[in-house]
């Protein structure tokens with residue numbers, strides 16, 4: 341399954357810089373990036389420690405690439421345009437923006453932590469980045485609330501059959517958000533408002549809408565422009581503010597990542613995305629060197645530029661995606677001589693049987709069991725996949 345990470349942010353926060361940096365990849369020969377005619381969709385990568393070295397092998401990825409034992413597994417990054425000035429004045433978020441959001445699995449909200457852009461993206465000083473975070477969350481909550489309201493109305497007017505449960509009605513009304521009846525039930529329990537919507541007041545509805553939004557639009561904050569003077573103070577303040585505890589924040593400098601990738605493309609530095617080191621290998625001017633040294637200072641302090649980390653936080657930490665390698669118990673290679681060619685990204689709580697279906701969609705009832713290639717142990721249908729499992733699927737056909 342291919343995941344779509346949505347990139348959102350008001351103008352001038354560095355969203356384009358982030359998108360370009362994340363999707364501009366010096367992909368080695370032999371790797372085939374997907375092609376797209378839609379410029380707002382790009383191929384980015386998430387890193388997974390390759391399993392091949394544990395088996396004394398060298399992998400041959402069919403998509404993405406592997407560098408020094410790190411697999412770069414492709415994922416789609418979608419630039420969700422339209423978080424526009426004026427939306428906060430009552431125009432609301434545009435319909436296109438909202439429907440584009442529903443095509444994504446998780447969001448990275450790029451926020452300017454320098455405080456140097458106001459809510460409309462115009463230059464200013466001392467702007468509180470919390471306003472931008474609140475703005476997007478509030479708008480999304482209002483959108484969810486309006487859809488939730490429609491579901492409650494349908495339920496209360498008895499438009500549906502009598503023995504429908506409220507969670508069933510809401511799951512149907514909110515199907516675009518990809519939420520199930522069971523999940524709604526769990527969230528109603530969590531906000532502790534009972535199952536009779538007639539008893540819910542405005543605050544209850546809003547709280548439920550917010551829980552459903554947090555569940556279905558999980559979000560990472562890319563705290564961008566951390567290389568500027570005011571950013572650290574803002575970051576410290578916001579990460580210690582209990583109102584923002586529910587959010588994962590990644591300090592970032594999209595600008596630094598873009599500069600390093602451009603320099604790598606020009607052959608003047610060697611840089612593996614997401615790492616804490618790079619080496620100057622070509623001739624550069626004094627000012628270029630000074631620029632790179634500033635980036636080095638940033639990386640020394642934060643460990644990386646944060647662009648790669650933000651994508652991985654979105655997919656692995658927030659969404660809980662599990663990377664799994666299909667392998668062979670009697671050797672990792674397949675019949676074409678490829679070694680560990682794939683790394684699948686599976687939804688959280690997937691089982692060995694789910695993995696088998698994602699490998700062979702036509703498997704029908706044919707799943708027998710899986711074999712853990714590290715231990716040679718059999719894994720039954722309900723085995724919960726572990727991060728970086730290497731599994732062979734055994735079927736009847």
Ligand SMILES: Nc1nc2c(ncn2[C@@H]2O[C@H](COP(=O)(O)OP(=O)(O)OP(=O)(O)O)[C@@H](O)[C@H]2O)c(=O)[nH]1
Pocket residue numbers: 349350351352353354355356357358564565566567568592593594595596
């Ligand atoms: N200091 C600093 N500046 C950055 C960083 N990332 C982007 N910028 C600058 O911020 C400005 C806006 O960057 P863009 O990438 O064009 O921002 P955007 O959010 O795509 O803006 P729109 O194109 O208006 O939607 C540019 O001058 C960038 O050079 C960063 O990490 N640090």
